Amino acid sequence: MTTAYSQLRSTFARLSRFSHLSAIAGWDMAAMMPPAGSQARSEALAELSVLSHQILTAKQVGEWLEQAGNEDLNDVEQANLREMRRQYQQSALLPESLVQEKSLAGARCEHAWRIQRKANDWEGFSENLREVVRLSRQEAKLRADAAGISRYDALLDMYEPGMTSKKLDVLFGDLKTWLPQLLQNVVEKQKSESCIALAGPFDIEKQRQLGLAVMGRLGFNFDAGRLDVSAHPFCGGVPQDVRITTRYNEDEFLSAMMGVIHETGHARYEQNLPKEWLGQPVSNARSMGVHESQSLLFEMQLGCSAPFLKSVYPLVIAQFGERQGLDESNFIKLNQRVQPGFIRVDADEVSYPAHVILRYEIEKALIDGEIEVDDIPALWGHKMKEYLGIDTTGNYRDGCMQDIHWTDGGFGYFPTYTLGAMYAAQLFQCANNAIPTLQDDIARGDLTALFQWLQQNIWQHGSRFSTDHLIKNATGETLNPAYFRKHLESRYL
Numbered sequence: 001m002t003t004a005y006s007q008l009r010s011t012f013a014r015l016s017r018f019s020h021l022s023a024i025a026g027w028d029m030a031a032m033m034p035p036a037g038s039q040a041r042s043e044a045l046a047e048l049s050v051l052s053h054q055i056l057t058a059k060q061v062g063e064w065l066e067q068a069g070n071e072d073l074n075d076v077e078q079a080n081l082r083e084m085r086r087q088y089q090q091s092a093l094l095p096e097s098l099v100q101e102k103s104l105a106g107a108r109c110e111h112a113w114r115i116q117r118k119a120n121d122w123e124g125f126s127e128n129l130r131e132v133v134r135l136s137r138q139e140a141k142l143r144a145d146a147a148g149i150s151r152y153d154a155l156l157d158m159y160e161p162g163m164t165s166k167k168l169d170v171l172f173g174d175l176k177t178w179l180p181q182l183l184q185n186v187v188e189k190q191k192s193e194s195c196i197a198l199a200g201p202f203d204i205e206k207q208r209q210l211g212l213a214v215m216g217r218l219g220f221n222f223d224a225g226r227l228d229v230s231a232h233p234f235c236g237g238v239p240q241d242v243r244i245t246t247r248y249n250e251d252e253f254l255s256a257m258m259g260v261i262h263e264t265g266h267a268r269y270e271q272n273l274p275k276e277w278l279g280q281p282v283s284n285a286r287s288m289g290v291h292e293s294q295s296l297l298f299e300m301q302l303g304c305s306a307p308f309l310k311s312v313y314p315l316v317i318a319q320f321g322e323r324q325g326l327d328e329s330n331f332i333k334l335n336q337r338v339q340p341g342f343i344r345v346d347a348d349e350v351s352y353p354a355h356v357i358l359r360y361e362i363e364k365a366l367i368d369g370e371i372e373v374d375d376i377p378a379l380w381g382h383k384m385k386e387y388l389g390i391d392t393t394g395n396y397r398d399g400c401m402q403d404i405h406w407t408d409g410g411f412g413y414f415p416t417y418t419l420g421a422m423y424a425a426q427l428f429q430c431a432n433n434a435i436p437t438l439q440d441d442i443a444r445g446d447l448t449a450l451f452q453w454l455q456q457n458i459w460q461h462g463s464r465f466s467t468d469h470l471i472k473n474a475t476g477e478t479l480n481p482a483y484f485r486k487h488l489e490s491r492y493l
Contacts, residue, residue, distance in 0.1 A: 113125060202253040215227065265296065270285065273462050303335075340354075
């Protein structure tokens with residue numbers, strides 16, 4: 001019997017296949033595509049966006065959603081219907097012309113950014129960014145008017161359903177009361193601890209081999225994914241074909257190695273989403289905050305821990321041999337070194353939240369119309385000085401042009417990094433409580449029990465539960481930032 005729900009399942013499976021094509025074409029654009037292909041690829045992706053939008057917002061889909069609510073569905077099907085309805089409502093708010101314009105403007109801005117950032121060309125970049133912001137504000141207004149919330153909250157909800165700037169202001173406001181002093185105390189403490197700088201060069205191919213070995217240790221399925229290079233590390237593709245990237249620097253290998261570990265956290269989540277529901281909205285990752293919790297659990301909770309670093313140390317020596325700064329003790333110190341710097345993706349976990357709060361405050365003001373694009377550099381410089389004691393005057397490359405997120409209108413994404421760090425600390429503590437031998441297991445390079453715990457509590461559930469429900473099921477309580485503070489103080493003080 002054909003039901004409204006079965007019609008919806010077919011429609012969303014079709015949309016998932018289009019999303020698959022878009023994801024792989026997007027990965028290729030960032031990692032492999034020759035520069036001259038940009039315009040044609042941008043137009044192709046915009047066309048795909050419009051086609052998907054047409055299918056999703058068709059009148060019949062709205063009718064099926066209404067009818068399916070009265071059908072006899074089990075718990076997972078009801079969750080799937082909820083996620084279908086959410087996607088439909090979000091898309092139906094936007095006119096087709098805006099979807100196309102935004103896709104083209106984002107692709108144009110992102111492609112030019114690759115060259116403009118290297119050239120420190122803020123003037124050229126800002127011209128493209130103004131158009132992205134204009135269209136993002138249009139989108140935000142449409143969403144905000146429909147939901148009765150602020151423009152920024154309307155975009156934030158796309159990445160972190162249920163989160164609001166009011167809640168973030170409380171969370172980040174609390175962070176700002178204790179994090180600066182903690183950062184100062186840790187930097188002061190580490191001044192008395194000898195730490196030898198790495199002596200390069202470190203061959204790029206050997207760095208790649210190290211990354212692949214660490215990915216293997218972390219359980220990455222190479223039959224369903226691969227590692228490549230891009231201007232900005234990311235995880236893309238689809239659960240059956242996850243594409244992760246990093247970037248290399250011959251002078252040191254730690255940033256590439258940690259970048260790989262971070263993206264492998266994203267990838268393991270994707271590769272372990274509920275296979276029986278793939279192609280349906282309920283199989284998607286719960287939110288970007290939960291997604292970042294997995295990458296930061298891998299990179300910070302696990303990757304920067306002394307037991308894990310000891311376990312991968314032989315892999316490092318196998319590639320680079322023994323040399324200045326590469327004894328085991330110094331290798332651990334280098335990965336736990338706290339030093340405020342320009343670049344967010346290279347930041348230690350103590351100073352990282354300051355980078356996020358800075359971006360959150362700027363993008364919120366930008367979308368809500370309190371500032372304009374031309375105000376960004378000065379505001380960025382002021383906040384970098386205030387939060388991290390760093391001067392970015394005239395240095396756009398390592399300042400307000402360093403991230404890829406704003407180039408395609410990803411406003412509302414940045415807060416999910418620090419939400420993810422908080423979730424990660426809470427999850428890892430609970431995993432430790434549940435697995436008494438976990439630290440010894442990690443030191444031996446055996447991560448089986450940890451991955452089983454994550455599979456049972458996070459990965460297998462996809463979007464079946466709300467974020468609060470998911471975290472409470474896993475840890476016994478909803479988000480509690482006290483775990484994050486306890487983790488930082490424990491590791492660094």
